[in-house]
Amino acid sequence: MTPATAPANHQKINAAKTGILIANLGTPDGYDYWSMRRYLNEFLSDKRVIDLPAWKWQPILQGIILTKRPFSSGENYKLIWNEEKGESPLMTITRDQADALRIRAQQEWGDQVMVEFCMRYGNPSTEDVLDRMVKAGCRRIVFVPLYPQYAGATSATANDQLFRALMKQTWQPAVRTIDPYFDRPDYIAALADSVRRVLGDKKPSKLVASYHGMPRRYLEQGDPYHCHCQKTTRLLQQALGWEDGIIDTSFQSVFGREEWLRPYTVEHVAELAKQGHTDIAVISPAFASDCIETLEEINGEIRESFEHAGGQDFTYVPCLNDHPSHIEVIMNILRENIGGWVSKS
Known part of the structure; x- marks a missing residue:
C-alpha cells in the first residue's frame, strides 16, 4: 500500500x-x-x-x-x-x-x-x-x-x-x-593524502600508526582486527612510497591488567625517542573521527611520553573527519x- x-x-x-x-x-x-x-x-x-x-x-x-x-x-x-x-x-x-x-x-x-x-x-x-x-x-x-x-x-x-x-x-x-x-584503495589514498597535507615534503624519522588496542586474547579467539591494522599500515606505506621500516604499528588505550596487542603506543614513542628518533608523526587510521583518544590521549599522554624521553618534534596527523x-x-x-x-x- x-x-x-x-x-x-x-x-x-x-x-x-x-x-x-x-x-x-x-x-x-x-x-x-x-x-x-x-x-x-x-x-x-x-x-x-x-x-x-x-x-x-x-x-x-x-x-x-x-x-x-x-x-x-x-x-x-x-x-x-x-x-x-x-x-x-x-x-x-x-x-x-x-x-x-x-x-x-x-x-x-x-x-x-x-x-x-x-x-x-x-x-x-x-x-x-x-x-x-x-x-x-x-x-x-x-x-x-x-x-x-x-x-x-x-x-x-x-x-x-x-x-x-x-x-x-x-x-x-x-x-x-x-x-x-581498511584496504579500499580510495580509503588508503585519503589516508596518504592526509599525511601529505600535514607533513608536506617533510618526512619524519618515524610515522607511528596508532590503532585502538584490544586484549590479545581476542586475536587468539579469531578477531581479525590485528591483521586489518597491520595491512592498513603496509598499504599506507606503499601509497606514500616510503621505504620499509619508516612506519610502525602500535596500539593505544590499554585498559585493565591483561595483555593487550603490542607494542603499546605510549611506551613505543618513548622507546623511539631513546633510540634517537626525535622527529616523529602519529596517525590514527582506526578512527574515522577525532575524539578523546586522539585529541587528548595522543596529543596529551602520548606526546608527553615522547617528549619526556627526549623527543623534540611531535606531529599529530588528524583523522579524516569530514574532509571531502x-x-x-x-x-x-x-x-x-x-x-x-x-x-x-
Missing part, C-alpha cells in the same frame, strides 16, 4: 525512502560525574567490549571503576570539550560528516534517501534514530559503522545494537551492513551497497 492508494480513513503512510545511517562509537552528554558515569556504564557493560562473566565484572565495574573513573575521564573530556556547542568533538564531527553526506546523497539520489547518524553508546541512540527513520518512511536502510578495520568491540557491537533495535519495530525495514573498508576525500570514500561505499534500492535523480 502507498500513500496514493491508502483509503481515506487509513493511518498516514509516508512515501517509501532508503535510509543511510552512519554510526560512531559514542560520547557522554557532558563531562560532569553523572553524565560520565552513565556513558561509561553503558560502554563498559557491553559484552563485546568486556567479555568477563557479569557476576565477576559488574561488582568491579559498579563498585570500583564507576566510583573513580568518571572523575578522571571527565577531566580529560573537559580539556577537549566543544564549549560553544556544549558537546564533545566526536559529536560535532560526526554531525558534520552526516551533514556532508546528506548534501552529496541528495545531489545524487534526491528525496529517495534520508541520511542520519547515531551512536553506539550515549545519544543519539541507535534505537531512537532507527525508530525516527522508520516512521519517516525508510523501508530500506544501509548501515555504516565508521570503523575501517573490523573488530568485535566496534563493528560487531554497532551491528548488534542495530539488530536489537530492529527487534522492536513492528514493520522492519530491509537492512544492509557494510564490509570493513573521506566523504567521497563513504559515498563510494554507499554506491556499492545501495544498488537496486535507488536510482540517480
Whole structure:
C-alpha cells in the first residue's frame, strides 16, 4: 500500500525512502560525574567490549571503576570539550560528516534517501534514530559503522545494537551492513593524502600508526582486527612510497591488567625517542573521527611520553573527519551497497 492508494480513513503512510545511517562509537552528554558515569556504564557493560562473566565484572565495574573513573575521564573530556556547542568533538564531527553526506546523497539520489547518524553508546541512540527513520518512511536502510578495520568491540557491537533495535519495530525495514573498508584503495589514498597535507615534503624519522588496542586474547579467539591494522599500515606505506621500516604499528588505550596487542603506543614513542628518533608523526587510521583518544590521549599522554624521553618534534596527523576525500570514500561505499534500492535523480 502507498500513500496514493491508502483509503481515506487509513493511518498516514509516508512515501517509501532508503535510509543511510552512519554510526560512531559514542560520547557522554557532558563531562560532569553523572553524565560520565552513565556513558561509561553503558560502554563498559557491553559484552563485546568486556567479555568477563557479569557476576565477576559488574561488582568491579559498579563498585570500583564507576566510583573513580568518571572523575578522571571527565577531566580529560573537559580539556577537549566543544564549549560553544556544549558537546564533545566526536559529536560535532560526526554531525558534520552526516551533514556532508546528506548534501552529496541528495545531489545524487534526491528525496529517495534520508541520511542520519547515531551512536553506539550515549545519544543519539541507535534505537531512537532507527525508530525516527522508520516512521519517516525508510523501508530500506544501509548501515555504516565508521570503523575501517573490523573488530568485535566496534563493528560487531554497532551491528548488534542495530539488530536489537530492529527487534522492536513492528514493520522492519530491509537492512544492509557494510564490509570493513581498511584496504579500499580510495580509503588508503585519503589516508596518504592526509599525511601529505600535514607533513608536506617533510618526512619524519618515524610515522607511528596508532590503532585502538584490544586484549590479545581476542586475536587468539579469531578477531581479525590485528591483521586489518597491520595491512592498513603496509598499504599506507606503499601509497606514500616510503621505504620499509619508516612506519610502525602500535596500539593505544590499554585498559585493565591483561595483555593487550603490542607494542603499546605510549611506551613505543618513548622507546623511539631513546633510540634517537626525535622527529616523529602519529596517525590514527582506526578512527574515522577525532575524539578523546586522539585529541587528548595522543596529543596529551602520548606526546608527553615522547617528549619526556627526549623527543623534540611531535606531529599529530588528524583523522579524516569530514574532509571531502573521506566523504567521497563513504559515498563510494554507499554506491556499492545501495544498488537496486535507488536510482540517480
